[in-house]
Amino acid sequence: MAILVLLCVLLTATLSGIAGMAGGMILMAVLVTVLPVASAMILHGAVQSIANGSRFWFLRRNMVWHVIPPYLFGATIVVAGFVFTTIVPDPSLVLLLVGTFPWIARLVPRLGGLDISNPPNAFACGISVTAAQLLAGASGPLLDVFYLKSSLNRYQVVATKAFTQALGHLIKLIYYSSIAIVAVEPIDSLLTPSFIFGSVILAIAGTWIGTRFLDRVNETTFRIVTGRIILILGTLAILKGTWELWA
Numbered sequence: 001m002a003i004l005v006l007l008c009v010l011l012t013a014t015l016s017g018i019a020g021m022a023g024g025m026i027l028m029a030v031l032v033t034v035l036p037v038a039s040a041m042i043l044h045g046a047v048q049s050i051a052n053g054s055r056f057w058f059l060r061r062n063m064v065w066h067v068i069p070p071y072l073f074g075a076t077i078v079v080a081g082f083v084f085t086t087i088v089p090d091p092s093l094v095l096l097l098v099g100t101f102p103w104i105a106r107l108v109p110r111l112g113g114l115d116i117s118n119p120p121n122a123f124a125c126g127i128s129v130t131a132a133q134l135l136a137g138a139s140g141p142l143l144d145v146f147y148l149k150s151s152l153n154r155y156q157v158v159a160t161k162a163f164t165q166a167l168g169h170l171i172k173l174i175y176y177s178s179i180a181i182v183a184v185e186p187i188d189s190l191l192t193p194s195f196i197f198g199s200v201i202l203a204i205a206g207t208w209i210g211t212r213f214l215d216r217v218n219e220t221t222f223r224i225v226t227g228r229i230i231l232i233l234g235t236l237a238i239l240k241g242t243w244e245l246w247a
Helices: 004-021 023-034 035-059 065-085 091-107 111-115 121-135 140-145 154-181 193-216 221-247
Strands: none
Touching: 004 023, 004 035, 004 193, 023 091, 023 140, 023 221, 035 154, 035 193, 065 121, 065 154, 091 121, 091 140, 091 221, 121 140, 121 154, 140 154, 154 193
């Protein structure tokens, strides 16, 4: 089980380094299948905050900083609500939410016009994406809605998404760690300090490998391929979540 999770961490970090998305969604689907929800959220938060943080660092010169203040304002509102309610979602719900986001984006045309560089949209992004992070563990497909129609180039997209995702995963890590501390749901025995450390190292390595390939992808291909990947993965997550819900 440990080897499977570590291999998945490396491969998904590499995928996210190339596409700026999808890796976290796949990793969450795997973790919530083999671990209790809180433990899956903690490991996912630790790995993805570092993976996204390192991806941002590798591409930091392309960061679009003006989207951060309204994004943080929206995120703060959501965090306050979750702290007061102490929600721990069911695993099947996590998978269904993760898989539904990309299809909502595709089937509701108005969402396709959202632009993260617009302050009201950045605020809405902070609210919706942070809520998705805390409920589903991964929000890449939803976050993607605010970027693919923006005027940002692929380097700016990957760098800025990485920064906002790192913040979201860090919030998720703190929230579910707090839940584990008060024994709402104990941490799985697999999550030893050495295992988490190894996962983080592999996440950084995978991110570095993935970002090396980014130079070889043009703008048009980047947007088409990432969109298709997300839809395929979303469908698989929906199918698995539905199966677990009715099994």
